[in-house]
Amino acid sequence: MHLSHLKLTQFKNYESQHLDFSPRLNCFVGFNGAGKTNLLEAIYYLCMSKGYGSTVDQYSIRHGDRGARIGGTFVLDDEREDRIVVKLRKRQRKVIERNGTAYARISEHVGRYPVVIVTPDDINLVLEGSATRRKLLDNSLSQTDPQYLNHLITYNRLLDNRNARLKELEGHPDHTGLLGVYDAQMEAPAMYIFEKRKEFVDPFTELLTQAYATISGRREEVGLEYKSQLLDTGWETLLAERAEKDRILQRTTGGIHRDELVFTQDEHPLRRVASQGQLKSFVLSLKLAQYRLLERSTNRTPILLLDDIFDKLDHERVKQLLGLVMGSTFGQLFITDTDPERITSLISHDPAVEWQRFLVVDGVARNEAEWKRFLEEE
Numbered sequence: 499m500h501l502s503h504l505k506l507t508q509f510k511n512y513e514s515q516h517l518d519f520s521p522r523l524n525c526f527v528g529f530n531g532a533g534k535t536n537l538l539e540a541i542y543y544l545c546m547s548k549g550y551g552s553t554v555d556q557y558s559i560r561h562g563d564r565g566a567r568i569g570g571t572f573v574l575d576d577e578r579e580d581r582i583v584v585k586l587r588k589r590q591r592k593v594i595e596r597n598g599t600a601y602a603r604i605s606e607h608v609g610r611y612p613v614v615i616v617t618p619d620d621i622n623l624v625l626e627g628s629a630t631r632r633k634l635l636d637n638s639l640s641q642t643d644p645q646y647l648n649h650l651i652t653y654n655r656l657l658d659n660r661n662a663r664l665k666e667l668e669g670h671p672d673h674t675g676l677l678g679v680y681d682a683q684m685e686a687p688a689m690y691i692f693e694k695r696k697e698f699v700d701p702f703t704e705l706l707t708q709a710y711a712t713i714s715g716r717r718e719e720v721g722l723e724y725k726s727q728l729l730d731t732g733w734e735t736l737l738a739e740r741a742e743k744d745r746i747l748q749r750t751t752g753g754i755h756r757d758e759l760v761f762t763q764d765e766h767p768l769r770r771v772a773s774q775g776q777l778k779s780f781v782l783s784l785k786l787a788q789y790r791l792l793e794r795s796t797n798r799t800p801i802l803l804l805d806d807i808f809d810k811l812d813h814e815r816v817k818q819l820l821g822l823v824m825g826s827t828f829g830q831l832f833i834t835d836t837d838p839e840r841i842t843s844l845i846s847h848d849p850a851v852e853w854q855r856f857l858v859v860d861g862v863a864r865n866e867a868e869w870k871r872f873l874e875e876e
């Protein structure tokens with residue numbers, strides 16, 4: 499599977515942009531702030547129906563405009579084409595269409611066109627709080643199981659309602675029984691998510707170990723452990739045990755929103771024992787394991803987006819990573835770089851790799867032939 503075409507209208511710093519891509523490697527080259535990452539973001543929108551990280555839909559609309567449109571054509575393995583359009587409008591629900599028909603639920607879209615993004619911020623998977631690691635779980639499982647995403651959306655909505663109710667009560671007992679209603683409604687989504695997260699760990703760890711050995715060539719054994727309050731107790735008991743604490747703290751202290759993934763190196767907490775280099779290798783391995791897991795579960799080759807890897811990763815690791823992902827077992831790649839020569843020198847030794855380089859200047863991206871024509875016409 500690959501993305502053959504991208505069409506942007508009023509998206510971030512792009513007014514109007516059409517791009518045709520290579521099925522293998524595509525590089526976006528340009529100065530800082532030119533709009534390279536915005537192109538990766540647009541591709542991510544097409545696959546995941548949203549931007550990555552903390553991107554907010556409203557801020558993806560070009561300043562001063564009232565709406566944005568991202569259109570893309572995916573070519574599937576049997577040569578069929580799927581046309582996807584994401585429409586963002588100020589203060590309105592976003593609409594996603596597949597071959598001209600809008601989805602009733604956006605969760606029906608996620609997972610059809612699997613994607614993995616590698617960014618310098620990935621190091622936060624190790625350094626920051628547990629929410630970033632739950633996102634890794636949720637991102638992977640949402641792409642492989644539409645039910646998972648539906649349950650997650652339901653759970654988060656009920657959790658918000660429950661927390662709002664606890665605040666409203668200001669530490670007093672709930673005589674209306676509303677909290678009990680939320681508790682009962684949360685059980686099915688919570689247990690579904692818990693079971694899926696538990697099942698995720700073993701196959702993922704195996705892929706992680708393989709990826710780490712390839713990237714680092716080292717002997718340390720890396721792993722991960724899933725921690726959940728639900729491993730020790732059932733849903734009803736958990737909430738009953740925490741009822742008093744919840745009332746006093748005015749928030750929900752038990753549930754799958756408190757789950758944690760613990761990363762280990764030779765059975766020690768990774769963060770405590772790993773060197774900087776080992777941390778970076780580990781984080782890349784997480785993403786490559788995610789890639790393989792998605793490939794296996796969706797039966798499609800995911801799209802791989804590599805953002806800013808040259809500026810933040812050391813040269814050796816970048817070389818190793820590129821050598822790996824340009825191999826025949828990977829699919830379509832999109833890479834950003836500020837230096838037009840660097841990427842060329844790294845990949846030009848492999849004539850088998852079909853690639854396309856785009857120069858990005860202030861919200862305009864063109865391949866080399868297009869730039870030449872444009873400059874001749876000027």
Ligand SMILES: Nc1ncnc2c1ncn2[C@@H]1O[C@H](COP(=O)(O)OP(=O)(O)OP(=O)(O)O)[C@@H](O)[C@H]1O
Binds near residue numbers: 512529534557561806
């Ligand atoms: N909603 C928006 N409307 C207009 N411009 C926007 C909008 N959101 C972001 N931008 C602009 O997009 C540019 C940032 O683009 P992007 O992050 O893609 O740059 P980049 O080429 O990846 O840079 P770097 O090399 O620094 O990562 C900035 O100039 C920013 O002002």
